[in-house]
Amino acid sequence: MSVIRTTTGRDASLTAAVWSALHQVRDPELDEAVTDLGFVAACRVSDSGEAVVRLRLPTYFCAPNFAFLMVADAFDAVAAVPGVRQAQVVLEDHFASKEINGGIAARAGFVQSFDGQAVAELDELRADFLRKAVMAGTDRVCRPLLAAGATADELAGLTLGEIPATVERERLRSRRAELGLPAGDGDPLLVDPATGSPIEVRALPLHLRRARTTRVGVDANSGVCRGLLQQRYPHLRTEEKVR
């Protein structure tokens, strides 16, 4: 992947730290790191600690609210890296680049950046998509258990700590924690992403169906987005990941 990652001199580790901070920033819709998606077009840190990050998206018309969240999150992540004295994060090639970049630079919220077009900040939007991430993550975690012979009834009785420690389990745990849902080892494996209540056995087949469909939806979107990004920036190379 040809992303420009340069440092002009003495502190290559600072650039690496900024990059790993960006790795924590996710596309809220796709629930994947902007670094993995190829959304970071450039990341430069100068000797004096000035970080400049340029972001790009699959289309000129990607939804402006999600774009704003990514740019704002990237700014916060980069600015918080020890040693970064000044952070600049800009979105390129987007119909709302001006509003978004201006808003981020001025540390204005979404409502102020899109004067007259928005009535609220984006916390509820983010929470909605975290709930989807919990559902998709539920499928990722439960599918291998079911394939290994677990019954739906058995899943209903399990806690997070009782299933194998995998990357997917930790990802699910972290999304639940972000939403304020129970996320400890002793908490149920299956919870309602809106309320945090355990899923009862009789509601379980539908819950798992919905989890599967949510994951299919997110994965299909991710596939389309990767394909469009590759077409838009042909020097990028992405491969289909079937999880």
Next chain:
Amino acid sequence: MYEKDGEKYFVIDGHTHFWDASPANWVPGQEQYAKGWIECFHAYQSLGPPETHWPIEQFQKYSEEMMMQHLFDEGHVDVAIFQPTYLKQWYKTGFNTTETNAALAQRHPGRFVVNASWDPRAGEDGLKEFEDKVARWGCKGVKLYTAEWRGDSRGWSLKSPESARYLEKCQELGVKNIHVHKGPTIWPLDKDAFDVADIDFAATNFPELNFIVEHVGLPRIEDFCFMATQEPNVYAGLAVVIGALMHARPRFFAKVMGELMFWLGEDKLIFGADYAIWEPRWQVEGFVDWQMPTDAEFADYAQLTTQAKKKILGLNAARLYDIKVPAELDLPVPAGPEGAEPLAAPASASA
């Protein structure tokens, strides 16, 4: 009509366009949006097979002859449904209007269905204009684009009282097929513009109308499925699903088809090639050849029968639009009470 392995398919392309996005049609001062829009469409084309990709100049504006060739001479399409997208804020004469569509359709009788469009922000004048279009071209459907820009507004919702007035008018005029296409903007901008809740709301309030959700609500397939399974009058428009996934992401395509079949079933899916984003030929041929993979990952999903493919490729849309299907291309009449339900039977007749 497409024939393969002794089976004949009546093909209705439920989603086609005749657009002009050439620079000469860009509104001064809005060039970046007009250019951005068509380039975005063009990028989607790249998700189809390489031999079907067009240069951008051809994609911006194509001829009537080329369209007729791609749809009817090569594409196996029997009837195509025009879905207008006005975008007059960016394109001087509009991007793909009912007027342009109808002029072409009149030169090729029997080949096209011409749909109208409306925008609830156009008020009383818009309502009158809509009524005139229906009277002039005998429209039985509309295509709505909720992300359309109008002045400072960046979109609208089907939940608004203004939308309800237009839907009442549709009901009154017998314009029963409401195609809805969601886009990235809406008012207010902090809400998810792709949310299908407003379609759910409208479908519940207008049970006599059919709501065909284009590109199956993508990127909200899951919300669309959960909603559509509860609403008898909601259908899935497969434009983009086949075009963007069948070639580029075949395994995701299989899963999306599996989900749609599970939540909606074969009577609710409507084929659309989304020309000129994609040509119908490879989509029709590929879809007829396509089968659900058999490996364990897909074990949840049912295989797609020939009957299901016939319904999806044309018979379902024929039912919605009262298009006469030649007897040899229709499904056989069920043999008895154990047979399949007759395709067009009203619910009361099968009780």
